[in-house]
Amino acid sequence: MAIQVSGITKQFGTYRALDSVDLEVRSGELLALLGPSGSGKTTLLRIMAGLESPDAGSLQLNGEEALGLKPRDRQVGFVFQHYALFRHMTVFDNVAFGLKVRPRAQRLPSAEIKRRVMELLELVQLGHFAERYPAQLSGGQRQRVALARALAIEPKVLLLDEPFGALDAKVRKELRRWLRKLHDEIHITSVFVTHDQEEALELADRVVVMSQGRIEQIGSPAEVYDHPSSAFVYEFLGQVNRFDCTVEGGVARIGNGALSITTDETLRGSGIAYVRPHDLGVAPAAAGPGRVSGIHVVGPDARVEIELDGLSLEAEMDRERFTSLGMVVGDRCTVQIDRARVFTR
């Protein structure tokens, strides 16, 4: 089911959480709403679910106006950051809840409900935990129960609010892969909110980057990472070196001119240059302008901190290349910019 968001605006007191947002969620895709806290991403998700109502704008689910619909009539599954499982119910009863509260005429026979719930628990790999209470499960297991509970009502759309936010790093990664696999199997239109760019880039078909109640950019993970449309997106997605620069005649000069970048002829004036750490080439040179001030080798990657003309830079390369360079802290080096992006003010 496709979702069409047009001109949605929401104000909390004097704070504008969403400022005339337009967005189309395509049928069957997995879409990430990515942004820092306060960017309005959760508010947008809650408006789609009907847990919040906007001040202006319209929302269409499958071409039908949905703002007048109550949450329970929208056929939307919602997964909360802190699971929101019913504490006094077993795992089984939690998952069965949405099926048991249906009006009598639409309710499935209890044997059928039982079959469906067990099927879902098998799907989330928790078949043996049906009789447990949420308090007896780990965070990752609880979130899987929450997911099974949301899927039980056979929603047309699945909305997930920071679904991995409360989990530790390892479980988060496992659950992320698992969710991607699940989505590839059942192809339910899904929207998830996250502030973790790695999560958004790895998991989503398309990423929506939000800031201060507006959408900054929409695109595939590769598009938004390789071609950020604004300074905000550049800074928010991944590690980046940020320099003040002056642009003139197709050249951006950084600092006192120690580094320069060729740019578009039309740009002029003062601006900001962004360089990803892996787009920074470093080579040892006895009389080089830079000095290695720090080295961090983490797993397969090496990060090298360099001081150059009063600037501090960060370069990243794979470990093998770093070893072949044979640099230590204090060495002189040259720095070369392979790729950069300049935004003028």
Added chain:
Amino acid sequence: MVAAASADVAFPTKGSAVTSILKKPSVLPGFGLTLGFTLSYLGILVLLPFGALIVKAGGLGWFGFWNAVLTPRVLAAFQVSFGLSLVAAAINAVFGFIVAWVLVRYQFPGKRLVDALVDLPFALPTAVAGIALSALYAPNGWVGKPLNELFGLKVAFTPLGIAIALTFVGLPFVVRTVQPILQELPPEEEEAAVSLGATRGQTFWQVVFPAVLPALVTGFALSFARGVGEYGSVIFIAGNMPGLTEILPLLIVIKLEQYDYAGAAAVGTSMLLVSFVMLLILNILQHWMRSRHAR
């Protein structure tokens, strides 16, 4: 000494297995000291008077005790005291819950004033409450008169009057135990229920109410216990007719005034026993409910 020393090491030896149950290594110091204090404090403050009461009642002997307790007048008073306390606690459980719900869930002008008003029955001397209530509900009072004339309903000097007085003194217990639990209830659980298709009624009865139930039972138990022991507010409105509107505490006072100390102690002891058993049952019930969904 061996046990005390071995409890401090990381791998307790076999000999310390028994003591380690009582003395586990803990980051909180002073377990021995505070437990000792707690036990002696409760002993002096609570158990000592109870013990004295039971010893005094024991002076009557087994048959003397039951002769003093199993009289029609005492049994009727039992019925009045415990029956009406249960009724009052039940009324408080329903309406106290509603008061707590309104105070937690809604914003309205004068909310703080209403909140403060709830505690008034705690602060007011019970005798004052009793006099005020009986003046109000007496056949010529502001409320008693129209009730009597329009519906022929007598409140003061009937069991109904006692129930009203007990409801009055017990209200804060329910409100104050339910309020914090309602406050801490995560709104996400209700939102989850709604998004799963539950109606408002289903959300309330299947999600909110079970979460609040243990606190509600506590409030009910406290209100009930208070009702059983209540004296001041009841005696003015009760009329105190033996066998009809005579409560147990009053009966004890009457026995004391007649210098029947052992008889008073016997009634007191039996009252203590019944109360203890009832509160124990409520406590077990509550423990069972809580253990099912402890976080």
